[in-house]
Amino acid sequence: MLKLTDVTVRFGAFEALTKVNIEVKEGELVVLLGANGAGKSTIFNAISGLYKPAAGEIEFIGKRVNGYSPDRMVKEGTSQCPEGKKLFPDMTVQQNLMMGGFVHRRHKDQLKTSLEEVYELFPILREKKEHAAGSLSGGQQQMVAIGRALMARPKLIMMDEPSIGLAPLIVEQMFSIIRKINESGTTVLLAEQNANAALKIADRGYVIENGSVVLQGSSKELFHNDAIRQAYIGA
């Protein structure tokens, strides 16, 4: 479904990504592991069209999508749930969710079902739908961010560190919901530092360091890899 071939991204003289090769098949849940500054978000932003690769190819559902604008990519079927929640703080929860459905704005019925689905996934959001999004707790804001990304009805959803800053119990809930989203048919690309939790739900993973893929494999392989255990799992 998604294929990055030798993707390189530069910011001025600084090379943030060097010949990155990543593939995600339809229906998979794939995780990108890596420390802060490794280049995970940059990979997402290159896919979503915010950053233009200096070299390499990005293919999405059989189409070359290099240089597509971000809004075009959403129409193609990607949706990004950005790092650090990033809501529209002065809109209500429901307005935030509806913004996520922007590309389907002319299909009112579909928006209604999508909204219903999101509220089913996160019942607390229904209760808080008229609250200003910026007034919610961290975990609830993350739910809004994920819900908003789902409102676009993406084929591929990219979630950038959804567990960051959340209490352990909430992290567990969040990951089981991500699993659920994947099981209901949406392909998921996840960026995480929390390797332990992420590898439990992912099918496969890539380890990113200094803008390059240094290791890849099934979740099982990565979970038992000594280097990873040392670097990310701490056991």
Next chain:
Amino acid sequence: MGKILNQRTVIAVLVIFALVFPLIYADNRYVLHVMTIGFIFAISVYGMNLIAGFTGQLSLAHAGFFAIGAYTLGILTTRNEMNFWLALLLAVLLTSAAGLVLGLIALRTKEHFFAIYTLIVGYLIYLLIDKWDGLTGGVRGLIGIPIPDPIGPLTFESATSMYYLVLAFLLLSIFISVRIVRSLTGRTYIAIRNSEELAQTLGINTRINKLVSFVISVAYAGLAGALYASLTRFIGPDVASTNMVFNFLMYLIVGGIGTLSGPLVGTMLFIWLEQFLRSYQEYHLLIFGPILVLMVIFFPTGIVGGFYKIKAKLQHKKLPKESKYFNPVPEKSTEK
């Protein structure tokens, strides 16, 4: 429900007040004139609010567009002796067209670069008017701009009739602003104000949306400028001056940038303050300056925004922390 009724009542009272005002001051041309000027400036500030307050792009070319509207009407009605209403329409259209062209270029820049660029554009418009003697009359200005042509039995010779005409345009302008802001389009603008990148990743074409918002804002300026020309009957290059744009900005900030009633509150407050402080002339800046600074620090969304914040606090509502803006009346139309 109580809240909505409450708000409706306030609006009804204000509209009724505005309607009966000329009856109270029927023989005081000065008071009516000041009110009418205030309404005209408010129309312009509503436009500025749309691009700067709701879309987050601080345009400082607003007085320039105000002047384009004023001069278009002035030139067409004096030189070409065109019908007022046709000239008014053309003034709005021409200003919008100028906004479209300049906006296409201006919106390639972001944030403070956009503010600086538009400031320069505004200044260039001023220079153009000042130097193009043959067309604009240069520093001498344009004199003898006619009052609006009568519509059937309606004539616009008295101060009262001009007052009502401008009031009608003001109400229309406010109505359009409210409709835009409370719609998905308005939320699209607010999304762009919050974060352009985020808006893009939700599938919003930010370039087109910013451009449309800019053109609408400029159309407001053009309309206001044209009405101004017809009211004062005389215009000079200073309608395009940076002084003018900073006045608009001051009305907007003090009234409440990014709020729906802020432009009206700020403009009417200052229009009357300026009248009262007239005898102090340049000293009035000594008073306005510090007010502005304190306002930006303590009430970044002005009198109206501050009012809503205090009200929300009294009702123990939680406010968003990351944003100075606060959407006090979420419209109900999202779930239908």
